[in-house]
Amino acid sequence: MAVMVAMQIDAPHTPLRRVERPVPRPGAGQLLIAVIACGVCRTDLHVADGEIPARYPVIPGHEIVGHVLEIGAEVEGFHIGQRVGVPWLGHTCGQCGYCLSGRENLCDAPEFTGATRDGGYATHVVADAHFCFALPESFSDVAAAPLLCAGLIGWRALRLAGDGQRIGLVGFGAAAHIIAQVAVWQGREVYAFTREGDVQAQAFARSLGCCWAGPSTERPPVELDAALIFAPVGALVPAALKLVRKGGRVVCADIHMSDIPSFAYSDLWEERQILSVASLTRDDGTSFFEMAARSGLHTITKTFPLEQANVALDRLRSGALSGAAVLIPPREDTATASHD
Missing domain, CATH: 3.40.50.720 (NAD(P)-binding Rossmann-like Domain)
Incomplete structure (x- = not known):
């Protein structure tokens, strides 16, 4: 059975630990994504410190860049191998007054990537296709990661x-x-x-x-x-x-x-x-990525192997980073194996 590798928070104020799980399957409206890079955001520190609502254990990370591996039922507009980005806002109800009035960032029943649903400090992630973005080709995988939240x-x-x-x-x-x-x-x-x-x-x-x-x-x-x-x-x-x-x-x-x-x-x-500021809307994402492709902006990044997630978070906490930290998961061929 194929397995994924992840860095997981078991409870607030505890270090992240390496775990292995079966690679999840996408449900209706979802994508299974192979993570290429995942930015390290200050919000991840708030999750680690129990300062914002989260469910534990949880895999943090919401600045996700990856390739589509599998497409669930009822998903349109994506293809296998496509590069996509997954942001903090991971799902909304689509039915409350905020969602119906174009203010889905204020949804009454939202889910947040890396806090109330598993995120991208992992080799694989399942995401709601409605909240995945195509990314400008002008940005490399690592350079694109901080764009997804920062x-x-x-x-x-x-x-x-x-x-x-x-x-x-x-x-x-x-x-x-x-x-x-x-x-x-x-x-x-x-x-x-x-x-x-x-x-x-x-x-x-x-x-x-x-x-x-x-x-x-x-x-x-x-x-x-x-x-x-x-x-x-x-x-x-x-x-x-x-x-x-x-x-x-x-x-x-x-x-x-x-x-x-x-x-x-x-x-x-x-x-x-x-x-x-309360999260983002999909319109924010569409307008931002269109602007980013035209503006010539560049991100300053420092990469860390996935298993050094604790080191990256400590560097962020201490203010020792210029720009953004980005985690690089192991390649899929080294992150998966056959288990009887």
Whole structure:
């Protein structure tokens, strides 16, 4: 019997461990996918730390690039061998008011890849075909992986920022390094905020076209039209409010954030807004990948073998990565075997 290899979280605050399981079969409306690469996202840390709803044990990972191995019943538009991407939003009910009004990212009964259904820290994954994307050919497998969440969530956050020309990116990691390039390509001014003393991240931001880079404790030389927060630190919200102009927006792009401390109403007054990003819609994905193919953006990645998933997560937690970590599963011929 063919088996798949995966790195599994058994319970919060425990290291991932290597497991073997039978290769799953796709049901109606599903695809069986051979995973080529899977990005490591901060949301995976939230799953590992029990900070967001998840079912355990679970295989994390929701920035999945792979090839279609098997197609379930009632699936159209895909073929065997096709390269596809699988994002965080893994399934919606299609029946609630949010789904019916084009806001499926707010679905009342969603499933999330790598949290409430098994994800891509594995050699194989089963995914809902409706939530799989064709990927631009201009991106390699590894380069495409961070686009499936860091890119998509950054894109939704930027769309929520509106038409503002002066954009602040608070927390310059995987998402910010992608969306900075997009905003620069759009002709916007981008201001990058990093951890105190992280001159490497500041230099990295400037190399991607940011016109200013400094610590989050420092004011930029201009008022911002919008600030996008990619770090899960609630104290950054009132700090960002002080940086945006009248009518400006602060967009919180992380799925989990520490408590936001109290702040003076005067900091919010004059029609400033605080918004949050809740997952993505398929329209976000379609528009983002079309834009990504035209913009010439590139992702900065560091690859790790699948079995070093704990190492990659530790590097992410400590802020020791520039760009995004990507896991590479073993080849299918070494990940499967015959068992009696």
